[in-house]
Amino acid sequence: MKTPVYLDNHATTPVDPRVLEAMLPYFAEKFGNAASRNHSFGWDAEKAVANARRQVAALIGAADKEIVFTSGATESDNLAIKGVAEMYAERGNHIITCVTEHKAVLDACKKLEKRGCTITWLPVGRDGLIDLAALRAAITDRTILVSIMAANNEIGVLQPIREIGAICRERGVLFHTDAVQAAGKVPLDVEADHLDLASVSAHKMYGPKGVGALYVRRRNPRVQLTAQMDGGGHERGMRSGTLNVPGIVGFGEACEIARRELAEEAVRLAALRDRLRAKLEAALDEVYVNGSLEHRLPGSLNMSFAYVEGESLLMGIGDVAVSSGSACTSATLEPSYVLKALGVGDDLAHTSIRFGIGRFNTEEEIDYVAERVVAVVRKLRDLSPLYEMAKEGVDLKKVAWKS
């Protein structure tokens, strides 16, 4: 087993060697611009892009023409939300989203709020899921879009998108889902799930960074968007800019592999996830899973280790790459807003670790990580005045802290 062990597959994933192999000819050899219509360099590139478009579409049950290639999911989210808000401004100005969305959705909505849109921020329950009745109640005749993620990037919970899609369809409101973490990990089908817009990213599914796509429904209903990038009118006018041909080829291959292997891989990753959780829970007291266990991505586990601050835990386990909801590991010095939305107190949010298990992790690695985490949590609890007080029976919530 090689160290460091990579267990941060929600942040990004390594490129699958099969993906890399598919991409390589498109850098120096078949380097054409897919928009060059009058020579073989352009034709080769265009053919490769067309093939990739089919592969991406097939993963989510879409038609090729419904795939718009972008630079990644942040761009896809922005294009979907701002593009709909501008295009449908005459019909309404109300958008519904949820407090645990990725920043790309939250901040796009905040910007629209400044421009005069009304945004409803749905809360989530302790399990991280929105309440469908609350969604229903929030829809008005001014609502143009509902944007709810398929799977959460921090806690891995799966929102009930099929039910959300059905509600939106019934009420004649467009439904966008940020499917970045879900695509390639759990089955998605734009018809069965009633998706009108969906954001996906290559690098979360063993493809390269810098390429993603937005699914834009063409029929029943036909979704229109105002382009956010002006230029040569690529991607049916919705996203100008020379196509990233090698990236797109890699993205297509990654989708193809995911479509073939998803079912089997999901079972394997869920077993590794459950193994890790079982080992941690058997060896340590006061550890808590954040978010629903039932509605969850196969490779995702977010746990709080009470009385041990997250960054110190990351430092202690050194050669294991994971991430934490602790303030000390974030750019803003605030603990995770996602955990906060679940009702996890700041004290426990500081102690959370996100484990992201992926295609290339082995059982041996999971056992090693469990062993390291247990040893470091024990060591840091010996150092923790909070653990000592809790063991003495002090109610930490009643202590008058001097900070």
Add this chain to the structure above:
Amino acid sequence: MSYSDKLLDHFNNPRNVGSLDRSDPNVGTGMVGAPECGDVMKLQLKVNGSTGIIEDARFKTFGCGSAIASSSLATEWLKGKSVDEALTIRNTDIVNELSLPPVKIHCSVLAEDAIRAAVADYRSKREKREE
């Protein structure tokens, strides 16, 4: 974030971890920070009744690596000092010794606060005894 070797050494091999008897009249206890903020430091010192010199210092810290290292270093510095000398330890000394990055300066402030709180506790115990 990359940390200095000294900081990593204090984090990986913390000095003077533990607790002293709170009720001992020669022991001063300082506890600063709050769980919601992600940092709680407990620092204790034991003063030799006849010489006035700090003969033992212990800590327990809930917090990031820099907070743990800062309190470990503080206990090392406290030992052998008089109570008055203890109060001359400044957070900037800790910042320099551990090469704390700017976002971690609050850890050193907390360590200084913990020293002051421990000394204040010790002094108030002594005043009570003298009354």
